[in-house]
Amino acid sequence: AKRIIFLSILNILVVGYQAWLGSIVVSTNLAQWVVTVHMLLALVILVISIYTYNYAKQLHKEPSVIMYRILWLKGFLFFTLIVSIAQIVLGTEVREAIDVIAKSLSFGNRATWVSRIGEVFSYHRDMAILVIICNGIIYKMVIDRFSGKAAPLLTARFILLTLFIQLISGFALAYLSLPPVAQALHILFSTMLFSLQFYLYLLVYRTRTYRQ
Structure with missing residues (x-):
């Protein structure tokens, strides 16, 4: 307490x-x-x-006990959290670059803003591929270890749903001239994705492997 x-x-x-x-x-x-x-x-x-x-x-x-080894999942979840933080930082740098470009163009020619960002946008886009791969691996590892209505399994499903919405908002920002609604959704679901990953990490952290 x-x-x-x-x-x-x-x-x-x-x-x-x-x-x-x-x-x-x-x-x-x-x-x-x-x-x-x-x-x-x-x-x-x-x-x-x-x-x-x-x-x-x-x-x-009491901590949950499962038959399947859990150590790899714990380690990979921690790695994925680091990747997500790095991606969020890159996202803020993209936003910062957009602000500079918008001001330099007096907020005109909005359709050209993304193409003017430079390497940081490429890094952010490429890192998104790593984020997708990491979360896909996590989901596979979770469904191999948990079943039914287990909290980690439900959380992993929400992670996939959140990631899907996040990707759609990212595509909208990149190819539809940065619509304001997509900007808000992208920020919201990036933090939701991180939150779900961290919560899953906490759930898995308390899980133990059964030993005879």
């Missing part, structure tokens, strides 16, 4: 700092480095919130 109180207070403090940093983002007119830090801090808030929720939920429960 003390850990829950500590984490809740910590999250309030981080949210307060995030609010202050948000005012800096506005006052600096979307300064490039501030946007990235602001996004990363949002992920920290999500991590604290999800961990606190899961800790409270699992406080009086």
Whole structure:
């Protein structure tokens, strides 16, 4: 219980700092480095919130036990989380580049903005392929180890659904001149994908392999 109180207070403090940093983002007119830090801090808030929720939920429960070895899944989930964070950082850099381009063109010629971004967009697009592969592998590993209404299996299915929507919004941004709705959806579902991956990691972390 003390850990829950500590984490809740910590999250309030981080949210307060995030609010202050948000005012800096506005006052600096979307300064490039501030946007990235602001996004990363949002992920920290999500991590604290999800961990606190899961800790409270699992406080009086015994760890799950399955027959299939779980170590590889734990390690690969951690790797996928790192990949997702890197992809989100690249996404903020793409957004920062778009802001610079838009201002330089006086917010005209919107259809040409993406083509002017440069290498960072190529990195972001190529990293998306790695994200797809990683999440596909995770789903296969989860369905091999869990069945029925197991929480990890349900979470893995939500990950695939979220990834699908994320990809559609990404294609819309790249090929439909950055529609505002797609921008909002892309940011929303990128954080949802990260949140689901982290929650799945916590669920799997408490799982043990049965040993005779």
